[in-house]
Amino acid sequence: MKSNTDSLAVNSLRVLSANMITKAKSGHPGICLGSAPILHTLFTRHLNVYAKESNWANRDRFVLSAGHGSALLYSLLHLSGFNISMEDLANFRQKGSLTPGHPEFGHTPGVEVTTGPLGQGIATSVGFAVGGKYLAERFNKKDLEIFNFKNYCLCGDGDLQEGLVMEACSLAGHLKLNNLILLYDSNDIQLDGPVEMATSDNIKLKFEAMNWSYLKVEDGNDIEAINKAIIKANESLKPTIIEIKTIIGYGASKAGTNSIHGKPLTEDELKELKNNLDYNYPDFTLPKEVKDLYLKDVYLRSEKKYLEFINNLDKYKNEYPSDYDVLKEYLEHKLYNYKNIPSYIDPISTRKVAGQVLSNMSEINKFILAGSADLASSSMIKGNDGNYGPNNYLGRNINYGVREHAMASIVNGITLMGLYGVSGGFFVFSDYMKDSIREAALMGIPSLFIFSHDTVCVGEDGPTHEPVEQLAGLRAVPNLNVVRPSDAKETTYAMLEAFKDNNYPTVITTSRQDLPVLEETNYEGFKKGGYVCYEPKTEIEYILISCGSELNLAIMAAKELEKEGKAVRVVSMPSQFIFLKQSKEYQESILPKNVVKRLAIEMGSTQPWYRFANNVLGIDSFGKSMPIKEIYEEYGFTIKHIKNLINQL
Numbered sequence: 001m002k003s004n005t006d007s008l009a010v011n012s013l014r015v016l017s018a019n020m021i022t023k024a025k026s027g028h029p030g031i032c033l034g035s036a037p038i039l040h041t042l043f044t045r046h047l048n049v050y051a052k053e054s055n056w057a058n059r060d061r062f063v064l065s066a067g068h069g070s071a072l073l074y075s076l077l078h079l080s081g082f083n084i085s086m087e088d089l090a091n092f093r094q095k096g097s098l099t100p101g102h103p104e105f106g107h108t109p110g111v112e113v114t115t116g117p118l119g120q121g122i123a124t125s126v127g128f129a130v131g132g133k134y135l136a137e138r139f140n141k142k143d144l145e146i147f148n149f150k151n152y153c154l155c156g157d158g159d160l161q162e163g164l165v166m167e168a169c170s171l172a173g174h175l176k177l178n179n180l181i182l183l184y185d186s187n188d189i190q191l192d193g194p195v196e197m198a199t200s201d202n203i204k205l206k207f208e209a210m211n212w213s214y215l216k217v218e219d220g221n222d223i224e225a226i227n228k229a230i231i232k233a234n235e236s237l238k239p240t241i242i243e244i245k246t247i248i249g250y251g252a253s254k255a256g257t258n259s260i261h262g263k264p265l266t267e268d269e270l271k272e273l274k275n276n277l278d279y280n281y282p283d284f285t286l287p288k289e290v291k292d293l294y295l296k297d298v299y300l301r302s303e304k305k306y307l308e309f310i311n312n313l314d315k316y317k318n319e320y321p322s323d324y325d326v327l328k329e330y331l332e333h334k335l336y337n338y339k340n341i342p343s344y345i346d347p348i349s350t351r352k353v354a355g356q357v358l359s360n361m362s363e364i365n366k367f368i369l370a371g372s373a374d375l376a377s378s379s380m381i382k383g384n385d386g387n388y389g390p391n392n393y394l395g396r397n398i399n400y401g402v403r404e405h406a407m408a409s410i411v412n413g414i415t416l417m418g419l420y421g422v423s424g425g426f427f428v429f430s431d432y433m434k435d436s437i438r439e440a441a442l443m444g445i446p447s448l449f450i451f452s453h454d455t456v457c458v459g460e461d462g463p464t465h466e467p468v469e470q471l472a473g474l475r476a477v478p479n480l481n482v483v484r485p486s487d488a489k490e491t492t493y494a495m496l497e498a499f500k501d502n503n504y505p506t507v508i509t510t511s512r513q514d515l516p517v518l519e520e521t522n523y524e525g526f527k528k529g530g531y532v533c534y535e536p537k538t539e540i541e542y543i544l545i546s547c548g549s550e551l552n553l554a555i556m557a558a559k560e561l562e563k564e565g566k567a568v569r570v571v572s573m574p575s576q577f578i579f580l581k582q583s584k585e586y587q588e589s590i591l592p593k594n595v596v597k598r599l600a601i602e603m604g605s606t607q608p609w610y611r612f613a614n615n616v617l618g619i620d621s622f623g624k625s626m627p628i629k630e631i632y633e634e635y636g637f638t639i640k641h642i643k644n645l646i647n648q649l
């Protein structure tokens, strides 16, 4: 039953969040005031999050997709015992604080996903739900459940307008992910004004059409009704959206209007808020009964769940020792020793190699969940053990359908679960996935995005299908490893490196066409991002830098030039990101300052190469539809043209 303490707690959350925002002189009070009762109900009555062991594997996940409500999330985490002090709350949005403008994974304890770009939180939650179902199916026994956590996500009107969300929720409904509950803060207002100016969707019909359950709570201050809806949602066989009607900025004088969305309350408005809520505690303090309530109903209630989990692990160890060994691999995030990787001699496309290596790795590593955006047979990226779905949550191939953006966010969710998320698609369509890839880089998680058809050599399909500027764009993303392997060997190395516990995501691009397996490529060099793969017999005068399908061309050109008396070193640079992490001495040894006659060669935008070479043979226009045979000539990627360019230096 709702108690006076519940009301007091909700108002404490409201006033504390509003105070944080006013003190910071920036933030979003509207959602904090409006949705405080929703999250109070969730945290105190449902969510199992144990601050002392904040990463325990069976915790419920809560994601604030409406990341602009960060002040409310931090207040809740503080009350729930996470290591966020009242001083941290008072430092909201300040330089170096634990409480940045939007929630940042890995920065603030209890934050499960970096949110702020609307829609990302929901789509990543779908990835959590996918991972949760897989883990439950793999490990749970009839009499002993190890994984039964739920994934809750709070979203606003804006989240639901994002195309990404429609992709992700459509897939979640199809997969019957009933461990996913979306709490929709439905206040009919967004940044620019009333929601009706931009949408007239019927959310109920929309979600039901996607195979979701829909529940509605008419009064967002009615804790009992919210509680009942969450209980009901937990019984559904489908994912559930609970639309909860709230008033943006509840309690403030500008409540119900968009002017409260993102503008701090003035000191006078704060006073008014406290009056309206009949709340009389000093700023940045919390009533003792509220603290006690959270201690009892969040911390201690969750502690019980945690201890139950630990106890279950013990039982599992005794009763199912061989399964326990696998469980331990998951819990300890074991790094695998892949011994069954094929080796290659004959020319082969690197997309094929990536697919084969992935499949071999997946035989050993049971935690790889891979899938393509309806391009498994083209990108060659496919998970093992059949298709993932309601009849087989152990299947590790996820048919994402043509939903690239959601695929990338779901890969992030899977990866955040401690599993290995891998996606496949056409490189040109990486643009659709860009913000999700950026999120992975920002969070510093080892998501793996593999893209085939990496240059204009796609050929007949023409410019719509031919990436040109994508390498430049992705290489500009901080903390993202973009790898463009040149042959089967480097592709294998790229895969092996991507499955380490890196604190960055990896993009691997692969070729559509067959490429020779090069004598000159090697793992030790590859690990440095750039290395000498061909060295002339006399003192070097020129350097060719290349990667991907063009490396072989560079080596052949260097060999011919050598015959003509020109000493040309060839540097294979599959990853600029890794190369730039090496010591200055190493970089200098590969690209000595005194050798200024350099040419970089890549079938893509010239832009990324000018930091390494003054001259670049690239492609700065869109591609063209034509058979592959004519492409090399068309764009000047021939030994003859490279020789001419070198001769002009």
Ligand SMILES: Cc1ncc(C[n+]2csc(CCOP(=O)(O)OP(=O)(O)O)c2C)c(N)n1
Pocket: 030, 031, 066, 068, 116, 117, 118, 119, 155, 156, 157, 158, 159, 187, 189, 190, 191, 248, 261
């Ligand atoms: C992808 C993206 N586009 C735009 C924004 C900027 N933005 C933040 S909140 C918001 C309004 C969202 O409306 P709603 O979800 O209804 O939030 P409310 O105003 O109810 O708090 C916008 C446009 C963003 N954070 N992410």
Ligand SMILES: [Mg+2]
Pocket: 156, 157, 158, 185, 186, 187, 188, 189, 190, 248
């Ligand atoms: Mg809204």
